[in-house]
Amino acid sequence: MPNFSPSNLVKAQARLIDRFTEAELRSKQSPALALALKNRSILIPTHEQLRTREDRPVEAYVLARTKRATTAARTHNHAGNRGGSFAMPLSWTSFVDKFSISLKQLDNNVFAFEEALGQQLLNSAINIHESLETFLIDYLIAQRSQINAATSGGTWNATNDAFEIALANKSRFYQLAKSMMRQNNYRGTFDVLASSLTYVDGEFYANQGGGNQTNTNFQFTGLNIQESVELEDANYAGGISLIMPAGQFAGLPWIPKQNREGHGDYNSYLGGYGSILDPTGSGLTLAVHGYTQRADTSGSNGNTQDDVMEFEISLDLAPALAPLSVATESVVFEVAQLAA
Template identity: 45%
Template sequence: MANYAASVLAEAKLILAERFAAPEKRLKSAGVFGAFRKNTNLSLPNIGELRTKEERPEKGYFFNRSKRSTTNSRTHNHTGAVGDSSEVAFNWQTFTDNAQTSLKRADNNIFEEAQILANEFENMFKNIHEDADAASQAFLATNKSLVNTATKNGGWNDTNKVFEITAANKDRFFQYGKSMLRQNHYKGMADVILDPILYAQAEYLASQGQSNATNFGFQFGGLNHFEAVDLADANYGNGISFFIPEATIGVVDWIPKQNRQGKGDYESALGGYGSIVDPFTGLTYAVHAYADRADTSASGGDTQDVVINWELSVDLSFNKAELSTANESTIFEVGQL
């Protein structure tokens, strides 16, 4: 029943123990968004501070790689090409959720007002968190590399734009994925976003240590693993993943100045602005709320009541390292045949 009606004292005298309520309050694993959050300070330090208003564009600049063949002789009148740079605009998405509390609802309720408000905020945190993870995953699919120079230990499917590793080599899937990155001239650590099939496969292979008959654990050095429980590709029923050089993706969060500074009164008709830190992600959300007269008798309140309408919001900008080569990206989709 909506609006806490199920807990109104006239109809319900018992509260389920917290351990029984826990499944209802569960939070989906947000592995993709976690990978973006981990890399933000490495790839995009302080970008969010440059933005002062929603309508203000924000751009970044980087040098292009001038790639060309060398010559085999010296000349007295040599000339050279001029280098170039590119401009990148940062795109923002606003994530918002709303809730409502009232002045009198707690008077006739087994829950205290603070408990009701905490529950509403928890729901808003989780709703935004899950939608942000879905947006993270969509960003990977939309911005994956459409070219791949790797030709060893797998093959490039130019139709699906996926580097494919055969089922016969599934025990070395992660070694071959790292090889694919090196063939594209990427070195160092890499983030690997895995569907549930490959994540379970990684856990199994990583447990095969030196004391076992077969050791597959060697291939996991240099990889950060993240499970994306919703990740799937109909073309790869044996597993799909993204291999991404570390610090080449990131997400920036932003809220308006009035929320950062604090302004107004939540319990007034004009409302107030503030901020709160999300305990699940560490993001700072904008809080806006205003009061209004209302009849809340149908939802456990009173015919003469005051409701407070709450809104949590945050602007997120998902980004990747920009490359000057057409259709090239640091986000490589890798499938297991």
């Protein structure tokens, strides 16, 4: 209900203990965001130093890999390519949520002003998190590789940009996915975002061998698999996974200088700039901008003479994948489970 009127003290409404509010405050999982934030330090100097303002472009530079066939003989007058580099532009997207609260709104209420303000800040943080997760999932899908050198263990569908695993090989889905990565010359540990179906299948096969004669759990070594409840591809009813070398996907969070340093006063008409540590525990720092104006809030559980504080919570994020010189090639691969 808006404006907290149902919780007025005059109605003697009892507060629910925190455990009973958990369902109301539930939010979707954020595995893509958590994965991106693990690798936020990819630039020297840091992106906070390089991006001094929202409209300043920032690019990272990478030395290119030059592929060529070798020759069969040495010569006295050999001349070679000098090599080159290419730029990786970074693009930040803003995620913004806003709310208001009045000075007198909670004078006659079971909840204190500080409690209501804290709840509003938490609401904004959760809203931003959910938008960030959807944004990053969409980014990874859009940036997945359109080239795949693998020729065994599955079939490359160039129309859907997916490596398809036959239904008969369902129990070896992640083993074949790792083989596909090795055929593309990637080794080591792999990060995986799995749709609900492939994640559940993976859980099942990862727990075989302890209580029966079929041991399928060996194939999960070297995989960091996280379930994404919103990752899907309408082309594959059996589910999909996105697999990439560990440490190759990053998210670069940023807030303006005035928010980082603090400026002004939230209680003034001109307002102020500040920041808060993300109340959900992600480790992110969120920008806060707020100002106060006079208002008659008698129609919304306030008072004829009142102050209304307007708050905006925000964060900028630039997603980044390890760059490759071939435009249609990416470190992220979609692996699809065929259902028939």
